[in-house]
Amino acid sequence: MTNPLQTHRAARVKTALPDDTLVLAAMDGFEAISKPFALRLTLLGKRRDLEAKALLGTRMSVSLDTGSRVRQFNGVVASFTIAEDSWGDEGHALCRYEAIVRPTLWLLTRGAHCRFFHARTALEIVAAVLGEYGVEWRNACVARYPTLEHCAQYDETDFDFVSRLLEREGIYYFFEHVDGKDRLVLADAPSALAHDGAIDFTQSFVDGRPLHEAIYRWRYTEELASDTVELTAFDFRNAKGSAQQQSLVVRAADGTAAHRLRMAEYAPHYATQEEGRRLAQARIDALQASAVFASGAATARSIRPGGLFALTGHPRAGQNGDYLVVQARYRVRVGDYSPQRHVEPASTLQREQTTRCEPVFDCSFRALPKRRPFRPPRITPRPHAGLQTALVVAASGDEMSTERHGCVKVQFHWEQFDPPAESERMRRCWVRVAQGWAGRNWGMVFMPRAGQEVVIAFIDGDPDRPLVIGSLYNSANPPPYALPAHEAISAIRTASLSGDGERNELRFDDQKPQLLLYAGGRADSYVKRSALAWVGEDAHAIVEGRQLVKVGSHDFTIDGGQRVKVGASASLSAGVDVLHEARVNYAVKGEIVHVKGGASVVLEAGAMLTLKCGGSFVTLTPAGVQISGPLVGLNSGGAAGSAPGASAEMPDAPKKADDGSGAT
Missing domain, CATH: 2.40.50.230 (Gp5 N-terminal domain)
Known part of the structure; x- marks a missing residue:
């Protein structure tokens, strides 16, 4: 037996194999706006050596005569099944195969990524992903979409990522089947939709079938749906404005006043009121799109999702009008391929009678009135990222x-x-x-x-x-202290940006216990009012350089002794008086001791006052004055001794502590 032929069939299949290697026996398909279509083809062929790998991933097309033109169903073979031999006489049995054909877009369900897109619009991101799979597409959108500063694809297929982006923006898609290709069309307005003409409604049947291509079953449904969308958002870059602005509220144009059904949502993906209003409008359109719809069945081969048709001839005049097909289920039956069918017909009439032995097309569909804007429902979940x-x-x-x-x-x-x-x-x-x-x-x-x-x-x-x-901490960035040896230490330690290994540190050691404050450079303490300190035992301070202190006044109480050692000169300057009091002894020692009074110098002793130099002395007591020396001269010439004057050095002024205001 030779392979069956499709030449004069109303429905034909084209595969990557030579013509008529496989012929179409039946097709069942589902197609909807914003969903990848699926076509289940039943194929027949004489060859018994076909392997699935010969067709998987290749293109396959079904052509369906509609009278005025040929309608195509094009896609990629996603699944191929070797079924069983069809019944037939010995030597005439055909092998039966099944293929599932899906759009090129479906390939996106077989790839997943974790990545980011920056500074692109949603359409630009979608275009980049589609380009990775060679999806042919056309942009029929009319709205302008904002640039997204940051958009993450995380733990999701490329298809889910593209779908949720389009759903969020209110962009839908459908397919154009031309030249053996399935072209994806992105749209957001009715201007992208083509009108496929009028289709009659009929209730005239012969053998249970309409006399001509028509819609033969029609149901029209209206449902309650949310008619108000309220969006709120918070933008940390405009926190004050976000806190003061009211929620965005958008109501459906033909919502039912008696049933205000509000959908309140938190939508963080808009930064301006204009952008938020666009998202809210897309959301209410999506909720309202499914509230009014028609469903039916037809033999009209022009019905396709994404296409418009005009219903005519319905007994209820209000039902007639333009509709958008949003989904359809197809049923195609080609007919018998038994050997007697392969005799070439002698005339056109005989050809029609022998090759179109039964109706080849039937579909059920769902459609929306054209007057209602369509937006895709938000059905793709956003991935959830944990810590x-x-x-x-x-x-x-x-x-x-x-x-x-x-x-x-x-x-x-x-x-x-x-x-x-x-x-x-x-x-x-x-x-x-x-x-x-x-x-x-x-x-x-x-x-x-x-x-x-x-x-x-x-x-x-x-x-x-x-x-x-x-x-x-990790192996590349270990803790600042070896653990567990120093597990009792809690600390804040920084690292100098200069790369010199210095640090600043505040450390609490609960083993000793100890508090450590370490400054790798300058340390400033700025106290605007009082600073109090209490030390239970000793306080030690070592200043390797100079210590400069300036106070308004200084009260210093020492309960015990005081020892002060000055390695060089010591200066004391008082603006008024300098008073020293010793309860027992007061001693002054120096190579030269010079006491000078600008007006007077008074030396007073209660019991005795002595001036002594070598073997000479003058002693004053309450009993009298004693003068003794090898030679005592009065008005005998000579001169008074001298000593350097007392001129105290003024201290350097200390620098003011940083109050931290320079960092604000």
Whole structure:
């Protein structure tokens, strides 16, 4: 037996194999807006040596005559099954195969990535992903979409990632089947939809079938749906404005006043009121799109999701009008391929009678009135990211990199780069850093540095909203103290950015116990009012250089003794009086002792006053004056001795402590 032929069949299949190697026996398919279609083909062929690998991943097309044109169903063979031999006479049995054909877009379900896109619109991101799979597509969108500073694909297939982006933006898609290709069309407005003409409604049947291509079953349904969407958002870069602005509320144009069904959502993905209003409108359109719909069955071969048709001839005049097909289920039966059918017909009439032996097309469908804007429902879940760790990155050669809000950039361990050189660039989002305390120009600030491993949380589990909440030690960044030997130590230790190995440190040792304050450079203490200190035992201070102190007044009480050693000169200058009092002895010793009074010098003793030099002396007592010396002269010439004058050096003024205002 030769292979059966499709030449004059109303429905034909074209595969990667030679023509008529496989012929189409039946097709059952499902197609819907914003969903990948699936066509289940039943194929027949004489060859028994076909292997699935010969067709898997290749293109397959079904052509269906519609009278005025040929309608195509094109896609990729996603599954191929060797079924069983069809019944037939010995030598005439055909092998039966089954193929599932899906759009090129379906290939995105077989790939998954963890990566980021920066500074691109949603359409630009979708275009980049589609390009990786060679998906042919056409942009029929009319709206302008904002640039997304940061968009994460995390632990999800490329299809799910693209789907949720489109659903969030209110962009839907359908397929154009032309030239053996399945072209994806992205749309957001009715202007992208083509009108496929009028289809009659009929209830005239012969043998249970309409007399001509028509819609023969029609149901029209209206349902309650949410008619109000309320969106709220918070933008930390405009915190005051976000706190003051009211929620965005958008109502459906034809919502039922008696049933205000509000859908309140937190939508963090918009920064302006205009953008929020666009998202809210897309959301209410999606909720309302399914509230009014028609369902039916037809033999009209022009019905296709993404196409418009005009219903005519319905007994209820209000039902007639334009509709958008949103989904359809196809049923195609080609007919018998028994040997007697392969005799070439003698005439066109005979050809029609012998090859179109039964109806070849039937479908059930769902459609929306054209007047209602269509938006895809949000059915693709957003991936949920749990706690993770990442490494802080900075520009080449820098240890720290931040911006005005204290954000840093991080590299996740799962991050993918294409090309790899992208990892050397700073095209990453800024990630907020949680501090232990944060207020208006007050709080704590500890900025992560390049190479640190930090703990990342995601607000509401959203991969687009990472947050640094802590840091971790690892083998590359060990703790500052050997553990467990120093497990009793708690500390804050920093590292100098100069690379000299210096540090600043505040350490608590609960083993001794001890408090250590270490400054690798300058230490400033600025007390605006009082500073009090109490030391239970000794207080020691070593100043290798100079100590400069300035006080308003100085009261100093020493309960015990005092010993002061000055290695060089000591100067004391008083603006008014200098008073010294000793309860027992008061001794002054020096190579030269010079006492000078500008007006007078008074030396007074209660019992005795003595001036002594060598063997000579003068002694004054209450009883009298005694003068003794080898020679005592009065008015005998000579001169008074002299000594250097007393001129105290003024101290250097100390520097003022930093009050920290320079960092604000």
